[in-house]
Amino acid sequence: MSQHRHPGAPGRAGAVPALPDLPEATVARLPEYLRALHALADTGHETVSSEGLANAAGVNSAKLRKDLSHLGSYGTRGVGYDVTLLIDQIESVLGLTQCRSVALVGVGNLGHALAGYDGFASRGFRIAALFDADPSRVGEEINGLVVRHVDELARVAVEESISIGVIATPAPAAQAVADQLVAVGVTSILNFAPCVLSVPEGVDVRKVDLAIELQILSFHEHRKASLTALPGGLAATDTQEAIGT
Amino acid sequence: MSQHRHPGAPGRAGAVPALPDLPEATVARLPEYLRALHALADTGHETVSSEGLANAAGVNSAKLRKDLSHLGSYGTRGVGYDVTLLIDQIESVLGLTQCRSVALVGVGNLGHALAGYDGFASRGFRIAALFDADPSRVGEEINGLVVRHVDELARVAVEESISIGVIATPAPAAQAVADQLVAVGVTSILNFAPCVLSVPEGVDVRKVDLAIELQILSFHEHRKASLTALPGGLAATDTQEAIGT
DNA sequence: GCGTGTGAATTAGTTCACAGCA
DNA sequence: TGCTGTGAACTAATTCACACGC
Numbered sequence: 001m002s003q004h005r006h007p008g009a010p011g012r013a014g015a016v017p018a019l020p021d022l023p024e025a026t027v028a029r030l031p032e033y034l035r036a037l038h039a040l041a042d043t044g045h046e047t048v049s050s051e052g053l054a055n056a057a058g059v060n061s062a063k064l065r066k067d068l069s070h071l072g073s074y075g076t077r078g079v080g081y082d083v084t085l086l087i088d089q090i091e092s093v094l095g096l097t098q099c100r101s102v103a104l105v106g107v108g109n110l111g112h113a114l115a116g117y118d119g120f121a122s123r124g125f126r127i128a129a130l131f132d133a134d135p136s137r138v139g140e141e142i143n144g145l146v147v148r149h150v151d152e153l154a155r156v157a158v159e160e161s162i163s164i165g166v167i168a169t170p171a172p173a174a175q176a177v178a179d180q181l182v183a184v185g186v187t188s189i190l191n192f193a194p195c196v197l198s199v200p201e202g203v204d205v206r207k208v209d210l211a212i213e214l215q216i217l218s219f220h221e222h223r224k225a226s227l228t229a230l231p232g233g234l235a236a237t238d239t240q241e242a243i244g245t
Numbered sequence: 246m247s248q249h250r251h252p253g254a255p256g257r258a259g260a261v262p263a264l265p266d267l268p269e270a271t272v273a274r275l276p277e278y279l280r281a282l283h284a285l286a287d288t289g290h291e292t293v294s295s296e297g298l299a300n301a302a303g304v305n306s307a308k309l310r311k312d313l314s315h316l317g318s319y320g321t322r323g324v325g326y327d328v329t330l331l332i333d334q335i336e337s338v339l340g341l342t343q344c345r346s347v348a349l350v351g352v353g354n355l356g357h358a359l360a361g362y363d364g365f366a367s368r369g370f371r372i373a374a375l376f377d378a379d380p381s382r383v384g385e386e387i388n389g390l391v392v393r394h395v396d397e398l399a400r401v402a403v404e405e406s407i408s409i410g411v412i413a414t415p416a417p418a419a420q421a422v423a424d425q426l427v428a429v430g431v432t433s434i435l436n437f438a439p440c441v442l443s444v445p446e447g448v449d450v451r452k453v454d455l456a457i458e459l460q461i462l463s464f465h466e467h468r469k470a471s472l473t474a475l476p477g478g479l480a481a482t483d484t485q486e487a488i489g490t
Numbered sequence: 491g492c493g494t495g496t497g498a499a500t501t502a503g504t505t506c507a508c509a510g511c512a
Numbered sequence: 513t514g515c516t517g518t519g520a521a522c523t524a525a526t527t528c529a530c531a532c533g534c
Contacts, residue, residue, distance in 0.1 A: 022464075023502075023503070024502085024503095025502080025503060025504090026503095027461055027464050028457075028461055030460070030464070031454075031456070031457040031460040031461065032457065034460070035439060035440075035457075036441075049514090049515065049516090050515075050516070050517095051515085056441065057441065058441035060504090060505080061515095062504075062505055062506070062507095063503090063504065063505080065515090065516065065517065065518085066503095066504080066505090066517085066518080068516090068517090069516085069517055069518070073516090073517085075515080075516050075517080076511090076512065076515085076516075077510075077511045077512050077514075077515055077516045077517080078511075078512045078513075078514045078515050078516080079512070079514085079515070079516085080514095080515070080516085081516090093464065093467075094460050094463050094464045094467065095463045095464055095466055095467025095468075095470075096460065096463055100459075100463055100466070102459070109358045109361045109362060109363075110358045110362060112358060113354045113355045113357060113358030113359075114358075114455070116354045117354060117355060117455060118354075119439060119454075119455060119456040120455070120456055120459065122456075123456045123459075123460065124463075125456070125459050125463075163463075163466055164459060164462050164463070164466065187466065187469060188462040188463075188465060188466050189462075190458050190459060190462060194280060194364060195280075196281075196301065196302065196303035202469070204462060204465045204466075206458050206461060206462055208453060208455070208458060209276075209364075210359070210362060210364060210365070210453070211276070211364045211365055211367075211368045211370070212273075212276040212277065212280075213435050213451050213453060214345075214347070214365065214368075214370050214409060214435060215275070215276040215279070215339050215341065215368065216272055216273055216276065216451060217409050217433040217434075217435060217449060217451055218339050218340045218341055218345055218369075218370075218408075218409070218433075219267075219272050219275070219338065219339045219340055220433060220449045221340055221345070221408055221409065221432065221433050221449075222338075222339065222340025223266075223340075224432060224447070225340075268524075268525070269524085269525095270524080270525060270526090271525095294492090294493065294494090295493070295494070295495095296493080305526090305527080306493095307526080307527055307528070307529095308525090308526065308527080310493090310494065310495065310496085311495085311496080311525095311526080311527090313494090313495090314494085314495055314496070318494090318495085320493080320494050320495075321493085321494075321533090321534065322492075322493055322494045322495080322532070322533045322534050323491075323492045323493055323494080323533075323534045324492085324493075324494090324534070325492095325493070325494080326494090
């Protein structure tokens with residue numbers, strides 16, 4: 001879907017929607033808005049106000065409006081945003097108008113779950129291949145896909161025109177896998193292994209570390225406990241607001 | 246471990262290490278430093294320079310020094326940081342000196358993987374109870390723990406003195422689970438369900454949405470593609486640096 | 491001399507508040 | 513009148529660059 005040509009974007013108009021170089025923080029929130037918009041569309045809403053959408057997405061309305069303004073947005077003053085139009089806009093900016101193929105390396109505990117996770121397919125990502133280094137895992141079928149040996153990565157990645165690599169191996173194996181992915185031309189990696197990856201310029205790495213999230217919560221738990229226990233004055237109600245991602 | 250009393254912290258010294266109210270961005274990086282430090286300790290290093298630790302943690306050294314300075318750190322000029330001392334410091338600040346008990350609600354695809362994830366136990370978290378709403382799942386044993394019905398949450402949470410709740414249910418069930426956790430007194434929640442939770446003040450929520458990470462990568466993929474394809478001049482090598490978390 | 495710790499400068503992100511359009 | 517879009521003000525985070533102690 002979508003072939004929007006909107007005015008005001010810098011540079012000469014081309015076949016591509018002309019990406020306006022969004023702030024990173026905005027990019028990170030667009031998927032959130034998208035989810036909220038889909039929910040609104042499913043419940044029959046045709047338009048939303050910035051206030052309404054902001055609530056659904058868990059941000060404040062000023063931030064939302066500023067974010068949308070960055071993509072040269074199409075709201076109507078006094079009315080709000082057209083839900084389906086905005087969905088198309090955001091999907092177009094995020095590059096979700098084409099289905100992207102994902103290669104998942106490491107089908108251990110976590111990888112197994114990721115391979116079966118519905119949330120990917122339902123949002124435009126296709127898990128196209130599974131890999132593992134452990135021969136005893138090769139051949140196993142998960143969710144209709146056969147696990148292949150990681151040595152086949154190069155060949156399969158090309159065949160399936162892999163766009164994003166997901167690493168769910170143990171930490172010691174992660175760097176080697178990343179190197180292989182990069183060698184095959186993958187320029188976006190999602191890393192679940194608890195380690196730092198070094199990759200050449202032009203390759204984007206995002207990291208998800210489950211234990212780190214818990215440790216951050218632990219800090220806040222700890223702080224709350226020491227606030228209520230120790231010092232003069234402050235009651236339990238005085239603590240901080242819920243934090244975002 | 247650890248009962249450090251360091252000077253310079255504001256307020257009157259008490260039994261608690263006196264939390265110096267760190268910037269949120271710093272808190273989010275401390276676990277990263279901790280992991281790097283443990284790796285260094287395992288390989289026999291006794292001290293690190295800010296440069297060395299920064300490399301291991303994937304940040305630049307100025308940022309690292311500023312972060313550590315916030316916790317009134319103990320480096321030695323001309324030498325560096327004592328690895329084990331710094332580990333104790335950071336663990337103390339993050340509240341990891343006590344093992345925290347985690348309740349996991351929702352043992353579907355993802356929950357199952359989380360229940361078996363080693364990374365939690367190895368970093369001071371104990372999964373103390375598993376819950377699900379589906380009766381056919383209740384009674385199942387995962388990793389030595391029996392899945393209980395979510396109705397038992399209140400009783401078990403108290404028994405096990407749950408400190409953090411992890412929600413791995415489908416999105417429609419998440420809010421109700423969060424409400425139950427809050428009702429039981431849980432003030433830290435890690436949410437894997439793709440939805441916004443509303444919780445009272447004083448409760449911290451962190452969210453992990455796997456599909457969102459992919460969508461962010463998709464954006465960068467899309468941008469890189471449109472840069473190399475379209476406009477005059479810029480070659481493929483000119484694209485952006487790898488991004489952090 | 492080396493490397494930490496930190497003020498000062500810069501940049502990024504958020505919030506405010508209101509002009510302007512439907 | 514209601515709500516978007518946005519400059520301007522503010523806050524948070526990062527980076528610079530160097531004084532100071534070992």
